[in-house]
Amino acid sequence: MSTLILLIPLLPLFSATFLVLAPAFNLTIPKPWVARMGVGAVGAAAVCVAILHIQLKGQTNYALQFTYANWINVHSFTINFGFYLDALSLVMVSIITGVGFLIHLYSAGFMDEDKDYQRYFAYLNAFVAAMLVLVLADNLLLLYLGWESVGLCSYLLIGFWHHEINNTLAANKAFIMTRIGDTGMALGLFLIFYLFGTLDIQAMQLQAQSQWQTGDSMITLCCLLLLAGAVGKSGQLPLQSWLPDAMAGPTPVSALIHAATMVTAGVYLIARCHNLFELSPLAMECVAYIGAITLFIAATAALVQQDVKRILAYSTISQIGYMFLALGAGAWSAAVFHLMTHAFFKALLFLSAGALIFSLHHEHNIFRMGGLAKKLPMVCVSFLIGCSALAALPLLSGFFSKELILNRLLEQEMYSLWLIALIGAFVTAFYSFRLFFVVFLGKATQEPDRNPLKVMVFPLLVLGLLAIFGGIQPKGLAVLFSSASEEHHNLAIILFTIAVPLCAVAYAWRVYKEGEFGSPLPNPEAKKIHRFLFSGWGFDAFYQKRVISPFIAVTKLNQNDIIDSLYIGLINISAKLHRFCSQFQSGQLRWYNNSLVIFAIVAMTWVIIK
Amino acid sequence: MIDPDYIVFFSLALFSIGVYGVLVRRNLVFMLISIEIMLNAVAVIFVAASSYHGTSDGQIMYLLILTLAASEVAIGLSLLIHMYRRRHTLDVDQLSNMRG
Numbered sequence: 001m002s003t004l005i006l007l008i009p010l011l012p013l014f015s016a017t018f019l020v021l022a023p024a025f026n027l028t029i030p031k032p033w034v035a036r037m038g039v040g041a042v043g044a045a046a047v048c049v050a051i052l053h054i055q056l057k058g059q060t061n062y063a064l065q066f067t068y069a070n071w072i073n074v075h076s077f078t079i080n081f082g083f084y085l086d087a088l089s090l091v092m093v094s095i096i097t098g099v100g101f102l103i104h105l106y107s108a109g110f111m112d113e114d115k116d117y118q119r120y121f122a123y124l125n126a127f128v129a130a131m132l133v134l135v136l137a138d139n140l141l142l143l144y145l146g147w148e149s150v151g152l153c154s155y156l157l158i159g160f161w162h163h164e165i166n167n168t169l170a171a172n173k174a175f176i177m178t179r180i181g182d183t184g185m186a187l188g189l190f191l192i193f194y195l196f197g198t199l200d201i202q203a204m205q206l207q208a209q210s211q212w213q214t215g216d217s218m219i220t221l222c223c224l225l226l227l228a229g230a231v232g233k234s235g236q237l238p239l240q241s242w243l244p245d246a247m248a249g250p251t252p253v254s255a256l257i258h259a260a261t262m263v264t265a266g267v268y269l270i271a272r273c274h275n276l277f278e279l280s281p282l283a284m285e286c287v288a289y290i291g292a293i294t295l296f297i298a299a300t301a302a303l304v305q306q307d308v309k310r311i312l313a314y315s316t317i318s319q320i321g322y323m324f325l326a327l328g329a330g331a332w333s334a335a336v337f338h339l340m341t342h343a344f345f346k347a348l349l350f351l352s353a354g355a356l357i358f359s360l361h362h363e364h365n366i367f368r369m370g371g372l373a374k375k376l377p378m379v380c381v382s383f384l385i386g387c388s389a390l391a392a393l394p395l396l397s398g399f400f401s402k403e404l405i406l407n408r409l410l411e412q413e414m415y416s417l418w419l420i421a422l423i424g425a426f427v428t429a430f431y432s433f434r435l436f437f438v439v440f441l442g443k444a445t446q447e448p449d450r451n452p453l454k455v456m457v458f459p460l461l462v463l464g465l466l467a468i469f470g471g472i473q474p475k476g477l478a479v480l481f482s483s484a485s486e487e488h489h490n491l492a493i494i495l496f497t498i499a500v501p502l503c504a505v506a507y508a509w510r511v512y513k514e515g516e517f518g519s520p521l522p523n524p525e526a527k528k529i530h531r532f533l534f535s536g537w538g539f540d541a542f543y544q545k546r547v548i549s550p551f552i553a554v555t556k557l558n559q560n561d562i563i564d565s566l567y568i569g570l571i572n573i574s575a576k577l578h579r580f581c582s583q584f585q586s587g588q589l590r591w592y593n594n595s596l597v598i599f600a601i602v603a604m605t606w607v608i609i610k
Numbered sequence: 611m612i613d614p615d616y617i618v619f620f621s622l623a624l625f626s627i628g629v630y631g632v633l634v635r636r637n638l639v640f641m642l643i644s645i646e647i648m649l650n651a652v653a654v655i656f657v658a659a660s661s662y663h664g665t666s667d668g669q670i671m672y673l674l675i676l677t678l679a680a681s682e683v684a685i686g687l688s689l690l691i692h693m694y695r696r697r698h699t700l701d702v703d704q705l706s707n708m709r710g
């Protein structure tokens with residue numbers, strides 16, 4: 001079993017390395033083989049995971065730890081290459097390899113005409129390998145290695161079409177903003193090692209539970225620093241504004257990295273360290289409030305976007321906000337469960353959006369689409385499933401996970417957060433069906449010039465099924481997090497939470513029927529609000545004004561480098577001295593004679609006088 | 611017996627003339643002659659000292675200096691001739707190849 005687990009990240013890593021190095025050795029791989037290699041490696045990893053599932057069948061409480069090699073060994077500081085597999089990492093690994101495989105398969109069709117086919121698959125495979133290391137790592141440093149590597153791959157893939165300056169800028173933005181969070185996380189790692197003397201996740205948490213009081217300020221600081229990393233990676237307030245821009249990358253990349261896997265790494269990190277977070281009520285509260293505020297801001301911003309991918313990006317931020325909310329409420333298993341269902345339906349939505357864009361010649365604006373239901377029935381159906389799951393309509397996968405989160409909030413008597421979550425659910429349902437109605441119903445304005453390829457349809461099919469039937473919580477999760485059993489449900493409240501998204505859909509239908517989507521706004525007040533929401537609550541402008549501009553001003557002040565001027569002064573002085581001294585080396589024999597004689601006279605006089 | 615002071619002053623004067631000649635003259639021949647003058651100044655003081663102390667050490671030294679001066683002139687002059695053939699000048703300023 002230990003080799004099996006080791007194989008899971010190594011297969012994509014091997015494929016990525018091969019694809020990267022092949023051109024260096026003048027090895028040209030024919031295009032079909034590039035696809036076979038890239039997709040096959042992830043597929044093989046998925047098969048490994050499936051075998052793991054079979055081997056662990058029936059067991060609910062398992063935790064496997066394998067150490068493969070020694071990485072760093074300095075005095076008492078020992079870091080191993082070790083993997084840790086329990087229900088949480090198994091769920092994550094399944095999502096990454098399963099959804100990852102489908103998206104790889106889809107990419108083979110989507111990127112068919114791109115000339116950088118090989119580079120694309122190399123990056124994508126490298127990403128999957130890094131993500132697998134992240135979720136399997138048994139110590140925080142190895143996790144951090146994966147964490148940074150996925151950041152790198154995300155950067156490379158956002159800027160994949162680097163000929164356009166905007167894509168490169170978006171990639172830079174994503175990289176720099178996540179780096180801010182990562183710095184906090186690195187500090188958190190230092191602090192954890194300082195406090196516990198180990199970075200092994202399980203040992204660290206055991207020690208924390210046995211030796212530290214609940215609510216200790218050091219533990220809270222640890223948690224908040226880890227939270228900073230999670231916030232940056234997962235696009236939560238206040239570091240959320242990179243995610244909508246990250247849509248500059250190819251659509252399958254958005255599906256894999258910026259919807260299904262990488263952005264949920266923050267959720268995974270907090271769930272992985274949940275024993276630590278449980279010791280700090282303050283940090284938990286921060287997590288919950290960050291989640292709640294983010295979900296509301298992002299949901300309202302998604303209401304007014306016109307770019308199909310930006311709508312989905314904001315909705316991703318908002319859904320991860322739900323996960324953070326659940327984490328903050330201590331509903332660990334519900335958060336990971338929502339992570340799983342979200343991976344299914346959001347990947348489905350992104351891939352359908354990709355199919356849409358593929359068929360419409362890179363058209364992103366939803367108001368220039370319309371009436372596509374008949375022309376692209378397959379895409380329409382998968383979009384409908386995805387939107388319904390996103391809106392948490394009853395009996396779809398998103399419904400069960402969201403229901404669990406809302407329930408938990410009520411149990412914890414966090415009524416204000418529950419209310420925000422409910423409003424968020426209403427808005428979510430509203431904007432997802434706004435998207436659906438505008439794109440697929442009404443008058444046809446554009447003619448799709450090609451149909452999605454077969455390799456693209458298959459992943460849509462599978463993900464569609466998963467989005468419908470994926471609402472079964474993995475048993476191991478509930479056991480791992482020892483969450484309270486199914487409690488007394490208040491029927492009225494359940495009906496109410498079911499009714500909210502349905503009302504939203506009905507309302508969206510009414511608004512659509514009256515043709516108010518996309519029509520010009522009547523008064524300047526509404527226009528102002530629209531603009532405010534459209535810019536994602538003006539965070540970019542705010543950061544530009546309050547952070548970037550002052551920073552640039554400060555750097556301008558120091559443009560000539562104050563410290564450097566000291567050294568430049570030294571250089572000038574020694575140059576002048578040199579010029580002065582070199583006058584004496586004139587190369588004239590008589591000059592030398594003269595100085596010799598003068599010196600002799602002076603020296604002798606001095607000796608005699610003395 | 612001449613007063614030793616006179617001899618010392620005479621020698622000093624001779625030496626100073628030699629130094630002056632080396633310093634101001636540009637022509638290598640004259641510089642060589644000036645060096646000879648300086649050597650002679652030293653020789654004079656040796657001889658004077660030997661007669662003052664009543665020993666013969668100084669006079670032996672004088673013979674040594676004489677030999678040295680002769681060989682020096684022989685080599686120096688031959689070098690000068692060689693130099694003149696190559697460069698057609700004996701001006702030290704012009705002969706200088708060193709760049710300051």
